[in-house]
Amino acid sequence: MDELIPYIYKPHPVTGITNGKFGTWLFLASEVMLFGALFSAYIMLRVGSESWPHGYQELHVAWAALNTVVLIFSSVTIVMAWVSLKLNKFTNFRIYMGLTLLCSLAFLAVKSVEYMDKFHHQHYPWTSNFFGIYFTLTGLHAIHIIGGIVVNAYLMGPGAKLWKTNPEQFTGRIECAGLYWHFVDLVWIFLFPTIYLL
Amino acid sequence: MEQKPYGWWLPLNASANNAGIDQLINIVHVFMAVLFVGWGVYLVYVLIRFRARPGHKAYAVHKHFRLPTWLEVGVAIIEVVLLVFLSSPIWYRVKKEFPAEKDSVLIRIVAEQFAWNIHYPGKDGKFGRTRPELVTSNNPVGLDREDPDGKDDITTINNLHVPTGKPVIVYLSSKDVIHSLGITVLRVKQDAIPGMTIPIWFEAAIPGQDFEISCAQLCGLGHYRMKGMLAIDTPEQYTTWMTEQEKELAAENAANAEPAPADTSNEGSPK
């Protein structure tokens, strides 16, 4: 017993992955079920209702498209952040991670403008189930974004100290943070057409 | 009621069409009892025979048992039989083989916290229009008396009369929360889901005046007292009762003739 918990940064010889990565994926699996249930609720409410507006009639496709691009870009930057660590370029990591954070903040900014606009037009969650779903799904997604910001900011700031003592483990953490972030992006990729375009 | 209708097992079955449910319940319970007693005897035997005691040692190698495997297969087969030959046909009859509307007594039942509103279509056999905004305490089903079909409709609260010898179709819905129409003696149960109307049917066979309707789904603090009375009438009794109701309605209409009818619509308009 040289260490209490093995495979924290060395992959398990049989499964080929570290604990953290495995845990992250399992967490994402549960997230898949969470959003699955929500999408399911959306479909069911929409199919069961007599007058459901098309997203483009009530919402701003342009803002949402902009946000899509922003999120996709942030996905690239976070994967590049990980690449930078792999290539031992810590400064590049800082830059890419910073870009990711900027993108996420931009996303939230656009989102708030959008919400404000809805409120301004007297569209509230209780107005109709269309807006109920719109606010619930995008709101929950926004909470996920905020969660991602907290994690990423930590890893860029105080969490980055680990790079000095255990670069391998730190790279693993960035990979996991990346997985989560891509997942958030993925959810948006599905939210965008279902809510805004259809 | 001469015979004792209620006991510790299935109560009196007053329906003409749901005897199969009792039969199924009894058969399943025999099956369960056989399994339980059989394994129970085995269990007791084993506990005595293989108790730890000086000089007794556990068997090192396992006998491979054939019998239990067959038993498991047997259980599976019996379950399939129960499912395919008993349960499904009954369910299919209850759900799909509705009697023709013209040969049946039609009744709407609208559940609310905490009462059963019973709505008969009256002489014309057609239900009048119902609207949420017309609901008042005197008009709990929101019936539109202006509607030609609704003029002769009869409504009661917690008082359901059905005749024997004729199938009954109930259109069940709820105004507020989920309730469940449970008529023990007829082996009828159906959730009343707000927002939709669900048809069910049954046929009563044994007349009797004070049977009960209970609510099976938790619907609030008055759930326990959401009791309706069910009278299973002979066809003659039923006609008499219906005529009485019609007379009452006519009397009521006459009394209401003077005060403006606009009154009701005002009261019910959205706030």
Place this chain on the structure above:
Amino acid sequence: MSSHDTHAHSGHDHHELSWLRKYVFSIDHKMIGIQYGLTSLCFLFFGFTLVMLMRWQLAFPGKELPIIGKLLGEAAFPGGVMAPEFYNQLGAMHGTIMVFLGIVPLAVGAFGNYLLPLQIGAGDMAFPKLNMMSYWVFFMGGVTMLLSFLMPGGAAQSGWTSYPPLSDIAPAGQTVWLLGMVFLITSSLLGSVNFIVTAIQLRVKGMSFFRMPIFTWCQLVTAFLLLLAFPPLEAASVLQLMDRVAGTSFFMPTGLVISGEQSHFAGGGNPLLWQHLFWFLAHPEVYVLILPAVGIVAEVLTTNTRKPLYGYNTLVYSVIFLGFMSFVVWAHHMFMTGMGTTLSSFFQATTMIISIPSVIIVTTFLLTLWGASIRFNVPMLFALAFLPMFAIGGLTGLPLGLTASDIYLHDTYYVIGHFHYVVAPGTLFAMFAGIYHWYPKLSGRKMSEFWGKVHFWGSFVCMNGIFMPMLFVGMAGVSRRLYDMSLYAHAKAVFPLNIVMSVSAWSLACFQIPFILNLFISWRKGQKVGDNPWDCTTLEWATPTPPPHGNFTHPVEVHRGPYEYAGDEAEFVPQNV
């Protein structure tokens, strides 16, 4: 992603932790397990107390409850008589507390946490800090639930199933219930990720999957159920929260008239959506209640039969199959919602299919007894009693699973009888078995045999005294959740049974006193025993007692399957020998 920094390498060198780090914010899986255990036992007791109050009203409807009625105040007990609203609160909270704050944290949080790493030879859980967080989130969920009693209008009162629209229009306690559920679900998710990673990644050398003890297998399958079934309820809770707080109408259909007033909700929702999402969780959830129990029974049973488990592989496959199938039977709780024939045939069939692995599990246990040398100690008594009790509960599930008989039995006391037989004398007995069985590992002492037997026989008789009559009450057609069933003629004949049930319930409480005392007194005064008092083969008994931080003092390696008893050379051979 959680980490461990300083502790990772402190397997042997014991540096003293502060009291707070050791007992409160501990990251050691054993301490967390004990925390889970004590908390959940308290919740179990609390849930039981709630139901004892209900049993007064059920046996003596409308009678003043002496003293306690006064103490609980006018709102709950106007004039000393229980109010119907309060009865509903007790019912909903009893169900919720027993399931989510009692059995699940005890079966998974306590037993799973304490034993899973030990049984696979790991030093700790894969993510110790996450483990601690999982406990504290659970704790917060529990506190939230308790606080809901203080809300205006009282706690949640729409049943543990919280069906809308009723729950949408219920008083504020329901909102707190939903918040509590979000905490509890989050806690379970964190826990399940941890369990799966631990069981798959941290198995010690030689511990192949098919050498894992049944208990560990059950925990692994349970963790998958929690991981994948809980999120839909989380989604549903969020939607219901939105309905209640933001005024959406996800579950509110158009045209509602509530207490004579048209509802202010926009409408267009569907109340059945909640039911589907709820039961998508709640059916797997009931297997979460039973699988760890099956695991514990398997361990206790094999140990005390002194012979190998019959059909280890069959059992493992049955457990996996059971877990998988539990996802596709949920709508058997909804047969009476107006379901068509195609769908109901499907769910009826899956329900019958799922009973087969359960039958196989019980059968393997029964066959294990053949040729055994059975030691009738307290854990074994509880484990043995589990078998017929689970059998009654399971068998009564069959008429519920057949649509035609469910027409009559749905939402009657028969259902209450059915599931209490599986969860109370079933799961709860298995939990007791587990407590008596593993207590020596925690404390180095055995619990008193004599008082254990008093506890067992008293509980056994009383449990049946409570739940057997329920089956007859249900057969007579009496609805569940009734504040006062004496109003109904069809309940007259069975009404006296209520007194039997209530007296049994209160006696059951008395028989828990020896258990509680035994639990605490034996910690200091119990008979001292060695590291492996029951002569077990699994790895948790290969540690010192109590296991130190890091669990194993010398490296272990596994050389054989988990249940090698009654061999030619030795009476039992531990896995690591």
Place this chain on the structure above:
Amino acid sequence: MSASAEEVKKHVKTYWGVFGALLVLTAVTVAVGYKHLPIHWAIIVCLVIALTKGTLVGGYFMHLFGEKKIILWCLALTVFFFFLVLLLPVIVVQEDAVTGPMWSPAPAGSAPVEAPAHE
């Protein structure tokens, strides 16, 4: 994680390529969205595009192409249950077939009735 520095370098190109593809696909969906196709066509097109984008993100950014077996198995299980949850609406719609509306006839414009703001 196991990828060496050389391999990672090669990946960089792929990542930017994927980024480009995602941008193009986003543009296509938006364009299609503005076309206001009949709803079933719109659903099919949007879903196909979204699935493609999802595959790209999952496959390349999240390294699912060539990921370890254990992860793929866990995800396969999840996806199975995911579709089960998604099937719920279908189930309910089928159920509705045997039922009718609550008020006869259904109140006009079943969706938003004049709803006073909720406090």
